[in-house]
Amino acid sequence: MITKQEVADFINATDTNKIWTPYEIAYLQGKLDPFLATMMIKLVGDVSWLVTVRDNTAREYTNNDDLS
Numbered sequence: 001m002i003t004k005q006e007v008a009d010f011i012n013a014t015d016t017n018k019i020w021t022p023y024e025i026a027y028l029q030g031k032l033d034p035f036l037a038t039m040m041i042k043l044v045g046d047v048s049w050l051v052t053v054r055d056n057t058a059r060e061y062t063n064n065d066d067l068s
Contacts, residue, residue, distance in 0.1 A: 008045030016049065 016025065037053035044050075 004043075004045035008047050011044065011047045 032053050034054050034056055037050045041047065041050050041054060
């Protein structure tokens with residue numbers, strides 16, 4: 001069985017600029033918030049760009065606003 005760390009290492013080694021278009025990256029950045037990033041980290045491990053989103057506490061709005 002593959003581990004979360006192996007998944008995270010694979011994703012971290014992937015150049016997202018080669019697999020996603022600028023539109024797709026912008027869409028992802030618009031939808032992904034710290035709460036969702038934390039949930040995804042629990043699933044796939046410490047993926048660097050998810051950690052960056054999770055630690056972005058300055059964001060004024062998150063999809064978690066209705067859950068707090």
